[in-house]
Amino acid sequence: MKTLFSLAGVALLAACSPAAQNETAQAADQISADANATFGEAINDTDAAADRAFGSAEATMDNSAAALSNAADDAADTTGEALKDAGNAIAD
Structure with a gap:
């Protein structure tokens, strides 16, 4: 809103003397800058903010993948032990 009023003021000053027109141009340049x-x-x-959000999401996915990998390893170890125990039971 402030910029809109500034631009309106600039437009009004544009109809004035060359000195006022120069000042108007400078004011417009400053507003633009x-x-x-x-x-x-x-x-x-x-x-x-996007970089932080993506970094956080990436870390969460990495942690989830590590947890799934650890759970799969634990399940494989448990299954292997159970099969070994079953094989030993059959052999006895």
Whole structure:
């Protein structure tokens, strides 16, 4: 809203003397630079937040994969022991 009023003021001053027109052009340049800086900061903040979110998701998936791998190893060990015990029982 503030930018809208600033732009309206710039437009009104544009109809004035050459000095006022020069000041108007400078004001418009400053408004544009401020808007570009604000958008740049917003983009950087968004990129940083996305990087943190993706990093967190990746760590969660890595931890889940490790837990599943450990559970599968434990299940294989338990099954192997049970089969070995069954084989020993048959042999006796």
